[in-house]
Amino acid sequence: MRVHLAVLIAGLFIVHSAFAQETPSPQFSLTQDQTHNRFSAAIEPVLRVPSGAVIEVRTEEASDGQLTPTSTVEDVANLDFDPIHPLTGPVYVEGAEPGDVLAVTLHEIELGDYGWTAIVPGFGFLADEFTEPYLKTFTFEDGQTVARFSDGITIPLKPFPGVMGVAPATTDSLSTIPPRANGGNMDDPHLVEGTTAYFPVFVEGALFSIGDAHATQGAGEVCGTAIEAPMRIVYSVEVLKGGRSITEPEYETDDTYAVTAFAETLDEAAKKATRFMVDYLVAEHGLSRPDAYALASLAADLRIAEVVDVPHMLVTMHIPKAIFTE
Amino acid sequence: MRVHLAVLIAGLFIVHSAFAQETPSPQFSLTQDQTHNRFSAAIEPVLRVPSGAVIEVRTEEASDGQLTPTSTVEDVANLDFDPIHPLTGPVYVEGAEPGDVLAVTLHEIELGDYGWTAIVPGFGFLADEFTEPYLKTFTFEDGQTVARFSDGITIPLKPFPGVMGVAPATTDSLSTIPPRANGGNMDDPHLVEGTTAYFPVFVEGALFSIGDAHATQGAGEVCGTAIEAPMRIVYSVEVLKGGRSITEPEYETDDTYAVTAFAETLDEAAKKATRFMVDYLVAEHGLSRPDAYALASLAADLRIAEVVDVPHMLVTMHIPKAIFTE
Numbered sequence: 001m002r003v004h005l006a007v008l009i010a011g012l013f014i015v016h017s018a019f020a021q022e023t024p025s026p027q028f029s030l031t032q033d034q035t036h037n038r039f040s041a042a043i044e045p046v047l048r049v050p051s052g053a054v055i056e057v058r059t060e061e062a063s064d065g066q067l068t069p070t071s072t073v074e075d076v077a078n079l080d081f082d083p084i085h086p087l088t089g090p091v092y093v094e095g096a097e098p099g100d101v102l103a104v105t106l107h108e109i110e111l112g113d114y115g116w117t118a119i120v121p122g123f124g125f126l127a128d129e130f131t132e133p134y135l136k137t138f139t140f141e142d143g144q145t146v147a148r149f150s151d152g153i154t155i156p157l158k159p160f161p162g163v164m165g166v167a168p169a170t171t172d173s174l175s176t177i178p179p180r181a182n183g184g185n186m187d188d189p190h191l192v193e194g195t196t197a198y199f200p201v202f203v204e205g206a207l208f209s210i211g212d213a214h215a216t217q218g219a220g221e222v223c224g225t226a227i228e229a230p231m232r233i234v235y236s237v238e239v240l241k242g243g244r245s246i247t248e249p250e251y252e253t254d255d256t257y258a259v260t261a262f263a264e265t266l267d268e269a270a271k272k273a274t275r276f277m278v279d280y281l282v283a284e285h286g287l288s289r290p291d292a293y294a295l296a297s298l299a300a301d302l303r304i305a306e307v308v309d310v311p312h313m314l315v316t317m318h319i320p321k322a323i324f325t326e
Numbered sequence: 327m328r329v330h331l332a333v334l335i336a337g338l339f340i341v342h343s344a345f346a347q348e349t350p351s352p353q354f355s356l357t358q359d360q361t362h363n364r365f366s367a368a369i370e371p372v373l374r375v376p377s378g379a380v381i382e383v384r385t386e387e388a389s390d391g392q393l394t395p396t397s398t399v400e401d402v403a404n405l406d407f408d409p410i411h412p413l414t415g416p417v418y419v420e421g422a423e424p425g426d427v428l429a430v431t432l433h434e435i436e437l438g439d440y441g442w443t444a445i446v447p448g449f450g451f452l453a454d455e456f457t458e459p460y461l462k463t464f465t466f467e468d469g470q471t472v473a474r475f476s477d478g479i480t481i482p483l484k485p486f487p488g489v490m491g492v493a494p495a496t497t498d499s500l501s502t503i504p505p506r507a508n509g510g511n512m513d514d515p516h517l518v519e520g521t522t523a524y525f526p527v528f529v530e531g532a533l534f535s536i537g538d539a540h541a542t543q544g545a546g547e548v549c550g551t552a553i554e555a556p557m558r559i560v561y562s563v564e565v566l567k568g569g570r571s572i573t574e575p576e577y578e579t580d581d582t583y584a585v586t587a588f589a590e591t592l593d594e595a596a597k598k599a600t601r602f603m604v605d606y607l608v609a610e611h612g613l614s615r616p617d618a619y620a621l622a623s624l625a626a627d628l629r630i631a632e633v634v635d636v637p638h639m640l641v642t643m644h645i646p647k648a649i650f651t652e
Contacts, residue, residue, distance in 0.1 A: 117620050125600055126619065134616045147624070150617070152652035155625045216624055220643075222600045223623035266592035270633055274451055274548045290460045291476070293452065294443050297549035298473075298542055299481045304628040304641075307596055315630075317546075326478035 023108045026056035026234050035060060035086035035211065039184055041203045042171035045092035048205070051239040054107070057088040059161065059211040061115070062228040069114045069137045076118045076133035085163050085176045085185065089209030093237045096206035101240040102166055104208060105196040109159045112230030114139050115147070115215045117223070124224035125307050138227055140215070147215060147227055155216055159231060160191045162212035165249075169202035176212075178312035179262045183249045186260060186314050187226070188305035189217045190251070197251040198240070208237060224308045244283045248276065257319055260305070262312040269315035270302050277317040285324060299323050349434045352382035352560050361386060361412035361537065365510055367529045368497035371418035374531070377565040380433070383414040385487065385537040387441070388554040395440045395463045402444045402459035411489050411502045411511065415535030419563050422532035427566040428492055430534060431522040435485045438556030440465050441473070441541045443549070450550035451633045464553055466541070473541060473553055481542055485557060486517045488538035490575075495528035502538075504638035505588045509575045512586060512640050513552070514631035515543045516577070523577040524566070534563060550634045570609045574602065583645055586631070588638040595641035596628050603643040611650060625649050 027049075034046040049055060061067070064083040067075055096102055119134035121127070138147050146154040165183030168174060179186045183199050191197060199206070210233060217226030249260045259280055261272035274293075277300050281292035296317065305314035353375075360372040375381060387393070390409040393401055422428055445460035447453070464473050472480040491509030494500060505512045509525050517523060525532070536559060543552030575586045585606055587598035600619075603626050607618035622643065631640035 117624060119616060119620060124619075124623075125597065126604075129601075130616060130619055132616070134620060136620060149621060149624065149649075150613075153611075153621065153649050154651055155621075155649050218622060218624055218626045218628070218645075220596070220600070220626070220628035221623055222626075222628070223619045225623065227624060266596060267633075267639070270546065270592060270630065271451065274546070275455075278452075285479075287476075290445060290456060290458070293450075293456055293549045294445060294460060294462060295475060295479065295481075296544060297450075297547055297551065298443060298475070298544055298553060300544045300546070300548075302544070302546035302548065302630040302633065304596065304630060307593075307628065313593070319544075323475075323479050323481050325480055 023234055024054045024236065026054045028053055028055045030055065030057040030088050032058035032060040032088065032230060035088055036090065036209065037083055037086050037176060038173040039165060039168050039176060039182060040171055040173045041167045041169065043090055043167065045090045045205060045207055048092040048094065049237065050094045051237065054234065054236045055091060056232065056234045057210060059088050059213050059231045059233060060086040061230050062212045067116045067118065069139055071116065071135060071137065073133045073135050076120060076135045079120055085212040087163055087176065087209035087211035090167060090207035091237065092205035092207060093239055096201045096239045097204055098202055099245060100201040101243060101246060102199045102201050102206045102208060103196055103238040103240055104164060104199065105236045106193050106233065107236060108234040109193045110232040111140050111157060111159050111215055115227040115229035117227050118225050119223050125220065125222040158189060158192055158216045160189060160214055161210050161233060162187045162214050162226065164197055164210050166199045166201060167203045167207035178309050179314050180312065181248045185212065185309045186249065186305055187217065187221050187309060188260065188314060188316060189219060190258065195251050195253050197249055198246060199249050200246050210235065219304050221306045221308050255321060257321060258316050260314060260316045262314050264311050266304065266307065266313045266315060269313050273302060273315045273317040277319065349560055350380045350562065352380045354379055354381045356381065356383040356414050358384035358386040358414065358556060361414055362416065362535065363409055363412050363502060364499040365491060365494050365502060365508060366497055366499045367493045367495065369416055369493065371416045371531065371533055374418040374420065375563065376420050377563065380560065380562045381417060382558065382560045383536060385414050385539050385557045385559060386412040387556050388538045393442045393444065395465055397442065397461060397463065399459045399461050402446060402461045405446055411538040413489055413502065413535035413537035416493060416533035417563065418531035418533060419565055422527045422565045423530055424528055425571060426527040427569060427572060428525045428527050428532045428534060429522055429564040429566055430490060430525065431562045432519050432559065433562060434560040435519045436558040437466050437483060437485050437541055441553040441555030443553050444551050445549050451546065451548040484515060484518055484542045486515060486540055487536050487559060488513045488540050488552065490523055490536050492525045492527060493529045493533035504635050505640050506638065507574045511538065511635045512575065512631055513543065513547050513635060514586065514640060514642060515545060516584065521577050521579050523575055524572060525575050526572050536561065545630050547632045547634050581647060583647060584642050586640060586642045588640050590637050592630065592633065592639045592641060595639050599628060599641045599643040603645065
């Protein structure tokens with residue numbers, strides 16, 4: 001494989017985020033032009049790093065520059081889906097092999113200076129009713145914590161990457177619209193700064209990519225878009241070997257462990273998520289399967305991540321860590 | 327209609343809950359024996375109250391005494407579904423007419439002294455896999471805040487009524503297992519103390535009932551049961567006339583407004599919930615429909631309440647009140 005040389009960051013790295021006090025210094029950097037917009041094992045990596053590397057990336061917004069602060073609804077009507085989503089990467093992680101798990105920790109997510117929300121005809125959960133193009137644009141200043149939706153409505157910003165994923169076990173070029181076992185367009189608003197996400201590795205080097213950042217999004221992303229925005233993200237990668245194998249992404253924060261499951265219906269995704277949670281509780285907490293099922297009923301929450309990334313819905317199941325007292 | 331006389335409470339009412347400082351004094355009281363276990367407009371009320379009344383009720387656990395702290399898995403195997411769920415009521419609220427809204431505020435929810443969790447063969451989200459009866463029982467002391475699941479697992483208690491509902495517009499006797507437009511077995515763990523729930527009124531007097539209390543439950547209630555427990559609940563009722571009409575229950579807390587939607591699939595329930603949220607934002611906050619849809623995508627959360635009350639799933643959509651700044 002041909003691997004581009006990484007830019008090793010020298011000098012002081014200026015940190016803007018209020019939450020960044022523990023951000024490790026990035027050792028590698030990628031620009032918003034080092035992107036691809038399909039998932040495939042055939043896409044050559046733009047960077048090669050060891051396990052443990054800290055990487056700073058710039059990510060382009062979902063439309064890859066088709067929508068800007070000066071765009072109009074005509075630009076939404078003429079939107080070309082082909083360039084969606086530009087993903088920064090892939091990053092080849094040395095030592096990662098099929099069957100391993102790639103842990104990705106989001107250390108810092110810094111919002112870019114603009115964002116947009118659109119209703120794209122034919123796309124969205126209520127596409128039958130909302131058939132006209134719609135666009136709202138936002139501009140952001142350094143340190144801004146809310147988006148101004150209208151004179152009387154302001155929404156707290158909770159930036160996160162809509163897409164994180166590894167290469168699938170195919171050299172076919174897959175659309176980045178639906179999430180799959182390799183992650184991808186999970187559009188889960190819980191994947192904020194501080195989260196560690198776990199991905200099953202399907203190919204040598206894992207080939208991790210990230211992008212489609214959202215300044216904020218409700219669970220569901222019902223109109224089909226969030227506040228789509230460019231970002232600067234600092235993350236680290238670690239190859240985990242010999243532990244529990246996973247079939248779809250999982251993630252955790254200080255407070256919560258979560259499994260994710262995609263399917264063509266919410267019902268099937270919810271069933272898979274429930275099974276994954278039972279598997280997790282059995283493997284990691286030593287419960288019998290009936291005890292795990294009962295505990296999930298009492299203490300774990302089925303949650304909807306997105307309902308619009310056709311043909312796949314994403315459901316997650318979260319369990320609070322604090323219930324485990326020993 | 328024959329209406330039983332209510333017991334007017336005299337004397338000092340002793341409050342146990344830590345959250346009860348603002349609980350108004352109940353003016354009426356119902357015991358755990360004043361129950362029915364179907365929803366029907368033909369069921370005679372056990373109490374008649376004016377709008378604004380504060381009512382204290384005792385509620386039996388879901389099995390109506392079939393499962394106790396000394397029960398075994400054999401009792402689960404022999405469980406009779408016919409008595410499920412004993413609901414305290416119905417309460418006739420004077421002045422309530424079809425088309426009105428009945429507001430029910432949960433002022434205080436006090437846990438009884440025991441509870442149980444069961445896997446009932448043939449029931450539950452993964453009924454195909456979990457085919458053996460299972461039972462775990464719990465005992466609670468005054469002021470207890472957690473349930474001890476095992477030596478190393480304790481679950482915070484968040485008591486709420488699994489069932490709240492008004493009479494449907496039929497004199498047929500409907501099973502209390504599925505939730506419907508009249509509310510019923512919503513099994514939504516957000517319906518805790520401090521919540522005000524809104525029900526569409528289908529019959530004169532509304533005929534409100536409550537029961538099936540849960541000491542705690544995860545979103546989904548995947549194994550089919552929560553910690554099923556008797557409770558003492560203090561609630562008030564208010565008839566709302568001339569406002570926005572609703573077709574299914576909605577609710578709010580200090581922080582959040584929520585719509586609920588039942589359907590035979592999560593996908594259809596989620597679509598209904600999204601439409602109800604758009605309707606709410608248009609009617610109550612003056613947004614255009616496209617703005618409401620976009621705002622729901624950015625700031626409202628689709629949430630799963632329950633996936634087991636066949637044949638109806640319940641999905642809710644929540645929007646934080648704080649985003650509305652004027």
